Amino acid sequence: MYQSLSISGLITLELHALNNEGAEGNTMMTRMVDIIDQQGRKHSVNAISGDMFKHIVVEHLLNESKTAGLPLCTGCAVFNANRICADQEFMNTAGWDKETLDSVILGGVLRRCTIDDCAGILITGKIGKDRSIARKSCFEIGWIVGRPDAVTTDSYFHAKYVPEGRGGGSGQGENLGQNIFHRPASSGQYAVVVNLDLYKVGRNDITLTYDIDEPARRRRVSALLRGVLSAFVKPTGAHRNTQNPHVVDFQGVITTSSSSLPAPALSALNKDYENELERIAAALNGLSTATSNIVVRKFAGLASFAEQVAEIERQEAA
Numbered sequence: 001m002y003q004s005l006s007i008s009g010l011i012t013l014e015l016h017a018l019n020n021e022g023a024e025g026n027t028m029m030t031r032m033v034d035i036i037d038q039q040g041r042k043h044s045v046n047a048i049s050g051d052m053f054k055h056i057v058v059e060h061l062l063n064e065s066k067t068a069g070l071p072l073c074t075g076c077a078v079f080n081a082n083r084i085c086a087d088q089e090f091m092n093t094a095g096w097d098k099e100t101l102d103s104v105i106l107g108g109v110l111r112r113c114t115i116d117d118c119a120g121i122l123i124t125g126k127i128g129k130d131r132s133i134a135r136k137s138c139f140e141i142g143w144i145v146g147r148p149d150a151v152t153t154d155s156y157f158h159a160k161y162v163p164e165g166r167g168g169g170s171g172q173g174e175n176l177g178q179n180i181f182h183r184p185a186s187s188g189q190y191a192v193v194v195n196l197d198l199y200k201v202g203r204n205d206i207t208l209t210y211d212i213d214e215p216a217r218r219r220r221v222s223a224l225l226r227g228v229l230s231a232f233v234k235p236t237g238a239h240r241n242t243q244n245p246h247v248v249d250f251q252g253v254i255t256t257s258s259s260s261l262p263a264p265a266l267s268a269l270n271k272d273y274e275n276e277l278e279r280i281a282a283a284l285n286g287l288s289t290a291t292s293n294i295v296v297r298k299f300a301g302l303a304s305f306a307e308q309v310a311e312i313e314r315q316e317a318a
Helices: 050-068 102-112 114-119 214-233 273-285 302-317
Strands: 004-016 020-024 027-030 032-036 042-048 121-127 129-135 139-141 144-159 180-196 246-257 294-300
Touching (some): 004 214, 032 144, 042 180, 050 114, 050 214, 102 121, 114 214, 180 214, 214 302, 246 273, 246 302, 273 294, 294 302
Antiparallel strands (some): 004 180, 004 246, 020 027, 032 042, 139 180, 144 180, 246 294
16 A cells, blocks of 8 residues: 655646635736746746645545545535534534543544545534644645746636616626626646645544554545545636636656655656656665655646556555
8 A cells, every 4th residue: 555645747727717816896816926946036926725726625525435435524524614623413522521632532533534534624622621633634735836937817807798788887886787897817837746645544643543444544545536636637616617727738747655755746846857756766765675665657648647546546445
């Protein structure tokens, strides 16, 4: 069973508005970040936040969990952002008092809910006593960042169609009449970095022991891998009803590790990232007596990526 997996890639998205800062007047403002290139030059580029992309993964993970019949707390089952903290039956578990160890409560979380296990949660509230127990996420997602020389954003004029005539417009406060607004659309190549610590699925952060059995762990790992794959096949987010992003291409590298050595990742903001990852993998494998602990799988296109992840998922489920 793989201990960790990383995805380093470059995804090409056209005319999307998946993540925005908010609105100023009747203009939607897209999310921009400042980055420094390898020559030390500063660039302002369009980006999709890691928070947004993790939300996309978790939405797909929820559907996979329901399909596979995996356990979900009542909060996660309805996609409540408070997750298990909104599960009153769990929060009021009989027999838990101020003497109950945090590790016992965390073990209860892991057994009760797949999403709280995989995506992490800060458990707050009165469980026997006022508590704050952190469950760390089993996967990490960076900003989806546009390459400085290969990303662009523009703003487009729209008007709400009113069949009875233009009438009143913006500024009335009731959103009536033929209001005008400006909406951004971004296109380009975006660097992607994703890390999955598969060994953490089902593992108690306090006792460092597993609170679910191995077959259950494998089912959860499969659901998580499918959720990550689905996030790239269908990247949900803002304004998809009229700005469903054109996913044109996805290329990059998947690395896996079957040992304690981490599966390496390197941002595609480095244009030589594929060769660098192969060299890193070779160096890490040279540290171990076992051969090929780190495996590098290149993919060229979304179909190739889907095939690679599907094969890994089949291996993990076996």
